[in-house]
Amino acid sequence: MTARPIIANTREELSEALASRGEIGFVPTMGALHDGHASLLTRARSEVGESGAVVASIFVNPLQFGVGEDLDRYPRTLEADLMICADHGVDVVFVPDVTQVYPDGDPEVTINPGPKAEILEGAARPGHFAGVLTVVAKLFGLLGPDVAVFGEKDYQQLKVVTRMAADLDLRLDVIGVPTVREPDGLALSSRNVYLSAEERARAPALHRVLRECAARIVEGKPLAAVTTDGAAELERTGFVVDYLAARHAETLAPIDSAADGPIRLLVAARLGKTRLIDNIGV
Ligand code: AMP
Numbered sequence: 001m002t003a004r005p006i007i008a009n010t011r012e013e014l015s016e017a018l019a020s021r022g023e024i025g026f027v028p029t030m031g032a033l034h035d036g037h038a039s040l041l042t043r044a045r046s047e048v049g050e051s052g053a054v055v056a057s058i059f060v061n062p063l064q065f066g067v068g069e070d071l072d073r074y075p076r077t078l079e080a081d082l083m084i085c086a087d088h089g090v091d092v093v094f095v096p097d098v099t100q101v102y103p104d105g106d107p108e109v110t111i112n113p114g115p116k117a118e119i120l121e122g123a124a125r126p127g128h129f130a131g132v133l134t135v136v137a138k139l140f141g142l143l144g145p146d147v148a149v150f151g152e153k154d155y156q157q158l159k160v161v162t163r164m165a166a167d168l169d170l171r172l173d174v175i176g177v178p179t180v181r182e183p184d185g186l187a188l189s190s191r192n193v194y195l196s197a198e199e200r201a202r203a204p205a206l207h208r209v210l211r212e213c214a215a216r217i218v219e220g221k222p223l224a225a226v227t228t229d230g231a232a233e234l235e236r237t238g239f240v241v242d243y244l245a246a247r248h249a250e251t252l253a254p255i256d257s258a259a260d261g262p263i264r265l266l267v268a269a270r271l272g273k274t275r276l277i278d279n280i281g282v
Contacts, residue, residue: 003086003089004082004086005056005082005085005086005090005091005092005093006091006092006093007082007092007093007095008092008093008094008095008096009095009096009097009100010096010100011096011100011142014092014094014096014142014143017091017092018053018055018092018143018144021052021053021091022048022049022051022052022053023047023048023049023051023052023053023146023147024048024052024053024055024143024144024145024146024147025044025045025047025048025052025053025054025055025145025146025147025148025149026044026055026056026057026139026140026143026145026147026148026149027040027041027044027054027055027056027057027148027149028056028057028059028135028136028139028148028150029056029057029058029059030058030059030060030061030074030190031058031059031060031075031076031077031078031081031190032074032075032076032077032081032190032193033058033077033080033081033084033085033190034180034188034189034190035180035188036151036153036179036180036187036188036189037056037084037151038084038087038088038180039151039177039178039180040149040150040151040177041054041056041084041085041088041089041090041149042088043149043175043177044147044149045088045089047146047147047149047173047175048146048147052146053091053092054088054089054090054091054092055090055091055092055093055094055143055145056085056090056092056093056094057093057094057095057096057139057143058078058081058093058094058095059094059095059096059101059135059139060074060076061101061131061132061135062098062131063102063106063110063130063131063134063135064127064128064129064131064132064135065128065131066125066126066127066128069125070191070194074190075190075191075193078095081093094139094142094143101135101138107134107138110130110131110133110134111130111133111134111137111164112130113129113130113132113133113160113164114160114163114167116129116156116159116160116163116251116252117129117130117156117160119252120156120243120245120247120252120266120268121156121157121268121277122156123243124242124243124268129156129157129160132157132160132161133160133161133164136148136161136164137164137168137170140170140172145172146172146173147172147173147174147175148161148165148172148173148174148175149175149176149177150174150175150176150177151176151177151179151180152176152177152178152179152279153179153180153187153188153189153277153278153279154277155264155266155279156252156266158174158176159250159252161174162174162176179278179279181207182204184204185204185206185207185208185211186200186203186204186206186207187206187207187276187278189276191274191275191276192276194273194274195271195272195274196272199238199271199272199274202237202238202239202271203271203276205233205234205237205239206234206239206267206269206276206278207278207280209230209233209234209237209244209267210230210265210267210278210279210280211280212230212233213226213227213229213230213244213246213265214265214280214281214282216229217246217258217263217265217282218258218282220258222257223246223255223256223257223258223263226246227244227245227246227265230244230267231244234267234269238271239269239270239271240269240270241267241268241269242268242269242270242275243266243267243268244265244266244267244269245265245266245267246263246264246265246282247263247264247265247266248260248261248262248263248264249261249262249263249264249281250262252264252266258282261282262281262282263281263282264279264280264281264282265279265280265281265282266278266279267279
């Protein structure tokens with residue numbers, strides 16, 4: 001038996017739904033939920049226990065989309081999302097519209113995500129992390145969570161959110177959860193529905209190449225050669241590569257050799273019109 005979660009559409013409904021709760025475990029999402037999101041919900045429950053409350057938000061945040069990105073066509077599957085939340089014992093789902101989140105229009109004051117947001121995804125998507133951190137900070141303010149759970153799928157996002165919580169003393173734990181994948185290795189993503197059948201068949205190469213790169217690094221091959229070869233292999237498979245980089249797993253700074261690790265391999269590449277990202281530890 002699964003109890004239906006309380007659905008809060010407004011700030012007032014959210015406050016009411018959260019009154020006299022125990023610890024709050026929060027999972028922010030943009031909806032179109034899949035098993036990756038579900039694993040975050042499960043982790044949030046295990047963090048707060050049965051006496052706590054698991055809260056998911058579903059909000060496609062315009063502030064984190066650039067001009068020409070997929071804001072208007074981002075998949076919206078609210079009924080199915082609510083079923084997944086119910087199946088995972090979520091207590092409250094916050095589903096605000098833009099006017100609830102930004103009642104005065106675009107905020108005058110936003111979060112500066114710092115130097116980690118200038119590189120990789122930040123370089124490819126200017127303003128993206130400022131938009132992410134601003135909405136995440138607002139949601140933290142509205143909910144007052146004790147724990148917030150994010151996916152390693154968006155590894156750089158996990159690192160900038162963690163850093164924001166530390167640098168701004170937000171008094172909550174930010175927890176990262178490993179990426180959930182399809183059996184063929186493709187990371188689950190709400191954007192995978194954009195792929196044609198033919199692109200979907202090629203897409204697992206992204207993870208396969210990351211694993212091959214990791215294996216070569218472990219064998220002692222130079223990082224620069226490994227990432228250059230990996231990007232070339234992806235291009236042969238039909239991807240247009242934005243970046244394939246070996247970075248320090250915590251700082252995301254470039255590193256020259258495996259001895260300077262721990263290493264995280266991060267990739268962003270386009271298949272047709274669809275931009276996919278992935279990453280693995282070495
Ligand atoms: P999104 O709805 O895509 O903004 O993602 C909401 C949260 O789910 C983020 O913390 C993502 O990192 C996480 N997430 C998305 N896909 C996956 C996945 N395949 N495995 C684990 N977490 C994921």
